[in-house]
Amino acid sequence: MNVISTNIGQSVSRIDGFAKVTGQAKYAAEPHPPGLLYGVIVNSPIARGQIAALRDTEARKIPGVVEIMTHRNRPHTALFEKSYVDGLGVPGSPYRPLHDAEIRFNGQPVAIVFAETFEAAREAAMLVEVDYERWPHNADFEAALHQKYMPSKTRSNYVPPKSRGNAPEAYALSPVKVEGRYHLAPEHHNPMEMHATTVIVEDDGTFTVWDKTQGPQSVQAYLTSALSLSGDKVRVHNPYVGGAFGSGLRAQYNVFLAALGAKMLKRSVRVTLTRPQMFTHVFRPEAVMDIALGASPDGTLQSMIVEGVTDTSRFEHNMENIVVWGLINYKCPNATAGYTIAPRDTYTSSDMRAPGATTGVNFFEMAIDEIAYACNMDPLTFRLNNYSDTDAMHDMPLTSKALREAMVQGAQHFGWHDRPMAPGSIRDGNELIGWGMATGIWDAMFSPTSARARLTADGRLHIATAASDIGTGTYTILAQTASEAFSTPIDRIDIELGDSTLPECPTEGGSWTAASAGAAVWLACQILREKLFKALAKGKNIPAWVKQGLEQDNLTLEDGILHGMNENQKIVLSFQDALSLIGQDALEVEETAKPGLRGTISQMRKARFTHSAVFCEVRVDQELGIVRITRLVNAVAAGRIMNPKTAASQVRGAMVMAAGMALHEESLMDERVGRFMNHNFAEYHIPAHADIPDMDVLFVEEKDSEISPLGVKGVGEIGMCGTAAAIANAIFHATGHRHRNLPISPGS
Amino acid sequence: MNDVSADIPCRLQINGKTYAADLPPSVTLLDLLRERLDLTGTKKGCDRGQCGACTVLVAGKRVKSCLVLAVSIPDAEVTTIEGLSPNGQLHPMQQAFIEADAFQCGYCTPGQIMSAVALLAEGHTHSREEIREFMSGNLCRCGAYNGIVDAIEQVVAQQNRNHTGEAA
Numbered sequence: 001m002n003v004i005s006t007n008i009g010q011s012v013s014r015i016d017g018f019a020k021v022t023g024q025a026k027y028a029a030e031p032h033p034p035g036l037l038y039g040v041i042v043n044s045p046i047a048r049g050q051i052a053a054l055r056d057t058e059a060r061k062i063p064g065v066v067e068i069m070t071h072r073n074r075p076h077t078a079l080f081e082k083s084y085v086d087g088l089g090v091p092g093s094p095y096r097p098l099h100d101a102e103i104r105f106n107g108q109p110v111a112i113v114f115a116e117t118f119e120a121a122r123e124a125a126m127l128v129e130v131d132y133e134r135w136p137h138n139a140d141f142e143a144a145l146h147q148k149y150m151p152s153k154t155r156s157n158y159v160p161p162k163s164r165g166n167a168p169e170a171y172a173l174s175p176v177k178v179e180g181r182y183h184l185a186p187e188h189h190n191p192m193e194m195h196a197t198t199v200i201v202e203d204d205g206t207f208t209v210w211d212k213t214q215g216p217q218s219v220q221a222y223l224t225s226a227l228s229l230s231g232d233k234v235r236v237h238n239p240y241v242g243g244a245f246g247s248g249l250r251a252q253y254n255v256f257l258a259a260l261g262a263k264m265l266k267r268s269v270r271v272t273l274t275r276p277q278m279f280t281h282v283f284r285p286e287a288v289m290d291i292a293l294g295a296s297p298d299g300t301l302q303s304m305i306v307e308g309v310t311d312t313s314r315f316e317h318n319m320e321n322i323v324v325w326g327l328i329n330y331k332c333p334n335a336t337a338g339y340t341i342a343p344r345d346t347y348t349s350s351d352m353r354a355p356g357a358t359t360g361v362n363f364f365e366m367a368i369d370e371i372a373y374a375c376n377m378d379p380l381t382f383r384l385n386n387y388s389d390t391d392a393m394h395d396m397p398l399t400s401k402a403l404r405e406a407m408v409q410g411a412q413h414f415g416w417h418d419r420p421m422a423p424g425s426i427r428d429g430n431e432l433i434g435w436g437m438a439t440g441i442w443d444a445m446f447s448p449t450s451a452r453a454r455l456t457a458d459g460r461l462h463i464a465t466a467a468s469d470i471g472t473g474t475y476t477i478l479a480q481t482a483s484e485a486f487s488t489p490i491d492r493i494d495i496e497l498g499d500s501t502l503p504e505c506p507t508e509g510g511s512w513t514a515a516s517a518g519a520a521v522w523l524a525c526q527i528l529r530e531k532l533f534k535a536l537a538k539g540k541n542i543p544a545w546v547k548q549g550l551e552q553d554n555l556t557l558e559d560g561i562l563h564g565m566n567e568n569q570k571i572v573l574s575f576q577d578a579l580s581l582i583g584q585d586a587l588e589v590e591e592t593a594k595p596g597l598r599g600t601i602s603q604m605r606k607a608r609f610t611h612s613a614v615f616c617e618v619r620v621d622q623e624l625g626i627v628r629i630t631r632l633v634n635a636v637a638a639g640r641i642m643n644p645k646t647a648a649s650q651v652r653g654a655m656v657m658a659a660g661m662a663l664h665e666e667s668l669m670d671e672r673v674g675r676f677m678n679h680n681f682a683e684y685h686i687p688a689h690a691d692i693p694d695m696d697v698l699f700v701e702e703k704d705s706e707i708s709p710l711g712v713k714g715v716g717e718i719g720m721c722g723t724a725a726a727i728a729n730a731i732f733h734a735t736g737h738r739h740r741n742l743p744i745s746p747g748s
Numbered sequence: 749m750n751d752v753s754a755d756i757p758c759r760l761q762i763n764g765k766t767y768a769a770d771l772p773p774s775v776t777l778l779d780l781l782r783e784r785l786d787l788t789g790t791k792k793g794c795d796r797g798q799c800g801a802c803t804v805l806v807a808g809k810r811v812k813s814c815l816v817l818a819v820s821i822p823d824a825e826v827t828t829i830e831g832l833s834p835n836g837q838l839h840p841m842q843q844a845f846i847e848a849d850a851f852q853c854g855y856c857t858p859g860q861i862m863s864a865v866a867l868l869a870e871g872h873t874h875s876r877e878e879i880r881e882f883m884s885g886n887l888c889r890c891g892a893y894n895g896i897v898d899a900i901e902q903v904v905a906q907q908n909r910n911h912t913g914e915a916a
């Protein structure tokens with residue numbers, strides 16, 4: 001048992017570790033209410049058209065089948081389209097599952113079978129027969145590029161690029177130039193846990209919904225609005241989430257259909273997607289980016305021109321910030337960028353880990369490597385040469401930017417200074433060895449968040465907020481925060497997350513949870529401490545030494561005990577005794593942390609980013625073209641690090657995903673049917689153990705009191721930004737070939 | 749004609765307890781554990797043998813339970829993650845996973861741990877490379893791979909110490 005309180009910044013092991021290594025942690029598909037029905041979804045094999053006929057007679061003959069729900073027999077749902085817009089919805093017409101006969105994308109649910117057993121539902125789902133009237137569709141990205149457009153209403157987080165100087169003219173005049181078209185294949189999030197929902201219909205008719213989501217309050221609001229349920233009828237739980245990486249930002253069709261089934265049948269329902277069905281909803285958009293860079297021979301950037309397109313569906317306008325990153329991060333007198341989206345007949349693409357920056361930063365950093373080489377300059381030196389201390393696009397000061405330190409420390413750790421400049425110059429037998437580097441940048445966001453702190457008669461401190469821990473370590477860092485703020489040992493603290501009824505917290509994503517929920521917990525604990533002290537000051541029957549301690553301001557809270565002096569003797573009071581002295585069973589506060597707290601400033605006055613410098617070594621088999629990553633070093637400047645152990649895991653995890661992006665991951669569209677065809681782990685390869693070397697993560701010291709109340713920036717996304725470029729640049733250094741398409745195919 | 753979907757008797761030893769029931773032949777060992785026995789520690793990540801989340805031990809060997817029909821292994825001894833620490837005392841591998849931060853979301857974790865326990869018995873733990881090779885059937889989308897290798901090495905080192913200790 002711990003007796004000392006833990007501090008922010010310590011490498012504490014995850015407090016949810018025991019539950020996870022013993023299999024006790026319950027995920028969305030795992031509660032088992034009595035009378036549970038299993039729902040299996042039937043998906044459309046066509047991309048556009050309508051259902052002409054639907055026969056379920058054979059399917060209904062399977063013993064155990066209870067109902068087959070389609071657009072014809074489904075219960076009433078909300079009338080207006082706007083009721084189906086979820087918390088993180090994008091402009092356009094949201095997809096409404098089983099709304100009518102129209103098919104808008106391949107994989108769209110057309111029916112759901114509910115049965116007493118999973119096996120019966122699965123068998124019956126195969127027997128549902130559907131005839132379709134096919135309409136022409138386009139699922140080809142190249143063809144969609146001809147229809148690219150800028151929507152009249154943009155996504156709320158869209159950052160319009162801002163030009164400076166005269167980029168085309170400066171480019172024309174630049175003595176050194178590089179230009180190229182970069183392409184990113186669509187990628188699917190593929191968390192190991194497939195999206196799933198269990199709806200428990202309680203005796204009073206209310207729904208307890210276990211959903212795989214990053215935002216229980218967002219799903220709660222979506223279900224009540226889309227299904228026309230009253231708000232107090234639905235409660236959403238997600239205490240454990242088996243990864244999400246953005247796939248749980250928007251409510252997916254499984255939760256809608258499960259809740260609709262429960263509404264229709266008044267029975268508890270479980271719907272789990274299959275791995276192939278995981279390829280029928282959100283994905284990282286396919287992208288092209290044209291980058292032209294001009295420089296003077298001394299390695300000074302003169303012009304940057306970036307033009308990018310990402311895909312969206314025909315019914316919603318999904319947008320990403322892909323073109324702005326280089327303009328923000330590099331000093332260069334002339335720069336311009338443009339962005340549009342290209343529609344095709346698929347489901348709407350969506351945010352995947354470090355959306356926008358993953359695409360845009362990596363491509364830009366590949367182009368920077370190319371122009372450094374065109375100037376015959378070491379790529380690290382080139383970056384230091386063109387370093388910007390401000391947000392160069394908005395001409396705004398930054399709260400902090402320790403990127404220079406990250407570059408220097410990362411380079412030193414990696415041994416970069418030994419690198420010969422010429423590509424193809426390091427060999428080991430059949431293998432060419434290459435070293436590459438890149439930098440990363442990501443938003444450091446802080447959103448208003450609420451938390452509750454409650455001290456109970458057993459001396460325990462209970463913290464609650466509707467945040468989600470999707471593997472990010474949120475339980476642990478919030479416990480550390482409370483431990484420090486309330487000076488209480490961590491094993492006397494309970495953290496409750498993942499429940500829509502808890503104090504308000506924005507959907508988990510974009511690396512803002514650590515800064516935001518952390519600040520809310522910190523604030524709640526401070527206020528709770530004040531409340532405790534005030535109650536003691538006002539109370540009757542309070543020992544004189546306590547009163548005196550309060551008056552003289554020498555009553556302290558240390559390691560879960562109140563300390564004071566009584567006639568030169570140290571004396572202590574436990575929380576239990578303190579509560580009984582003030583005659584309370586519990587003491588509770590709920591607080592909201594907002595910008596402004598503790599000297600933090602608003603997004604309008606200073607720009608705010610996390611930075612990193614990534615270094616990579618690859619070995620490329622000369623004959624087979626097979627690429628192996630043998631070393632990866634990431635130096636991260638992310639303000640204060642709450643828990644170096646879990647933070648390093650976050651960064652490493654993103655680097656693994658980035659390795660997939662650089663070398664393996666690619667969802668292949670069969671344009672004829674409009675479907676991603678490699679919809680399983682054998683054909684969509686995510687990095688496995690053998691693909692991943694030991695990776696070193698360094699945290700560079702960065703004090704930033706303006707960014708968030710705890711000086712925290714968040715580390716969930718930064719590992720994606722720059723890593724794929726470092727790998728691509730290393731491959732160039734090994735082979736002398738520039739690859740501008742990700743993933744890079746060996747030998748191509 | 750035989751009814752191919754008629755229930756078939758199934759008898760298994762699961763975590764030391766006898767399980768016996770008549771089951772449809774299409775029930776996989778994984779679905780039996782998760783949906784009928786509430787042993788949800790064993791996870792489903794693909795249902796077709798491609799991810800390792802469903803790894804359990806059958807007669808001490810690691811097996812992907814999504815690829816096994818429950819009725820096809822009569823009287824087999826099955827160990828799941830719940831059976832690894834029957835009296836609440838963590839198995840050294842579970843402890844090492846916590847210390848090495850060998851997981852994030854925890855969803856692949858029971859499968860990784862069962863696989864790692866079998867790997868120790870198989871003896872393919874001579875180097876980090878060998879561990880990586882023989883753990884490659886267990887995917888982790890959170891990318892906790894470095895930590896998993898650390899955890900396995902930690903347990904191997906403990907075992908070696910214990911053996912040397914016994915010999916001395």
Ligand code: FES
Nearest residue numbers: 795797799800814
């Ligand atoms: S669920 Fe069995 S291997 Fe993936």
Ligand code: FES
Nearest residue numbers: 852856888889890
């Ligand atoms: S810990 Fe999340 S998939 Fe491995």
